[in-house]
Amino acid sequence: MIMSATKLLPLHHPDSLREPVRRVPRPANRRGLRDFDTVLRDEWSIDPESCRPLRHGQNLVFTARDREGNSVIVRATSPSHRSLRQLEAELDWVAWLDLVGVPVGIPIETRLGKLAVSVHDEGELFHVSCFHRIDGTIVSNESSERWTDDFIRLWGRMIGRVHRWTERYQPTGQSRYHWHEQPEWRLREKHHDLYHPGVLERIDELVARLKRTPRGRSYQVIHADAFTSNFLMRDDDLILFDFDQSMYCWRLYDLLVAFQMQYVFSYFIRPELNRFSVEEFWRLLLDGYREAAELDREELQLAESLLRLRQAVCYLVSKPEARKWAIIAGTSESAYLGAMRQVEESLLSDQPLLPVDLAEL
Template sequence: MEQAVNTLFGMHILNEAADRFSLTKGSYKKLGDFENYVYEVEREGQSYVMRFTHSSHRSELDVLAELDWISYLVQVGVDIPQVYTSRLGKMTEVIHAGDSYFTASLFQKAEGHMPDYANPAEWNEHLFASWGEITGRMHKATQSYTPSIHHKRMTWEDDELLVNAKSYVLPGDEYVLERLNEVMTHLHSLPQGQDVYGLIHTDIHSRNFFVDNGRISVFDFDDCAYNWFIHDIAIPLYYALSWGVPERYAGNREAFAADFVQAFWSGYEKVMPLSRQWLQELSTFLKLRDITLYLVIHKKEDLQLATPRLIQWVNDIKERIRQNIAIVEIDFDLCRFDSSAG
């Protein structure tokens, strides 16, 4: 979190939110603070998740638009944590901090745990297929979604990181802007029909869902935006590769990527029809994620204080951007797709 925002946040904000949402004061367990402040809290002995979003990151209307979509997905039967209201029956409560404010919102706490990518009993094709299926269910539902408030979530190109990219690119790294322009030019050429484009999560990696007895529960919809459905397939693949190729692949990233996509797609296409031709666009969205991560890291992190692991990660990202290559290029001949579908 930026230092200017850190100075505004404190126990007084937490306690004010506790009053408005009837929470047990002092029952605050910090879960994260990268783009939002996230806490596990209690109400009448039950655990919930409270999120505080600073107005420099999202307006209250942006948050309301996110919560409206989550509520719709829950209403139509998508298995995700629901949103709870305050004492006044509001999904959001604005807590002022100087000339800015925090938007507080309360969520059901997902059951289970983050999947262990080092454990083959958890990190396997069964998980990848379930991951694909819940993603497909969200995409299928979003095709019939109409916002119930007079404010829509942003589109992919409204992302502040892309709009202000020049501000986050270091001297000597101007090639990042060149690559971004190339990617955006290509994306602008893609169709945006309701069958391929809509409001999606945009960040369904394995740190944004829990697994409980095989059931996946997706959370953290803060980055939801109007984007192509294939984006929500590229992001799981990108982070699955980033966590590391399982030992059984002996470092063969391409083989693991092919198996991951095949398993993910098998779950996805069970519930959501999308032409398999869209898989050819994975490379573009993988490149975009490298660029986006470069931008967000240089916006949020002081790399002079970074760990060697983070520095190596950033250097790998920069080198791929410089060479104009994706984190992986998939040989789709290695994917064992169902010949009756797609």
């Protein structure tokens, strides 16, 4: 995949995280869309030569600098992943959260007041958006001293603040999709032969069951990916970013994503959490959440189903591109595929994903 400011190998290639190769920008194409370099310069006053790869997942993310030397984040999204209107819906919500004082990664408008622009480069279409760069610290296993009771509560409180303020949010344009409309569901048709047929049947049963579940007042747009890779700590507060997975779902799902990435998705279980039992982590997360928002006991009864929903989405996204995700995770493809087999087993089993009842806790 090549963008005019930055030459990138396909994301599954081991060399895709190396330093970019520069070349001369391409002229405008016959579709009338400008190229990547031109859009960065004209719409955000960003120097294309300053772009450096930052992270690769379902989007291409770069660091860059604008004309005044400010550090910014540039995100390029394939239309096969998100439509321009869905991207605008995401950024509309994020801009509103910033307006009401929730600490988030703030999108930058273009000179014409847009939040995203389509570009055409090297025969491919992308949607580009930009954000102010956040100063802060990633809380990882390299900073295990930060994993305290107060940090887990703060994590829950951050999610609760987002939910509480979102109760008042009214989209200015198109709304984000609902959980069962995620573009990720299309992967099962595209890569059908790569998935375990029994797992797909169990996922279908789960989706049908959740579709019959009453939505209730806790059903709203949520972040849907609020784990440690998507927030930074600054001045004893957490700043949430990467709302790419945001969707309409039950609020409990956000808490379960935090939980799943720490205790359920086998490859990403965090060694720094060994001091926290499953019960202790969940109680601390809920305690923090309830300092900012309400969570009904009735909604907690959905915990196992929503945990399985998250596990299913991770499976559909990760299995076809295990090599790419293994590189991102810093492990071998065989080790990552081993984790995928464990995910398959968990989705095929009738046993709860965890040996404890989160609803009872």
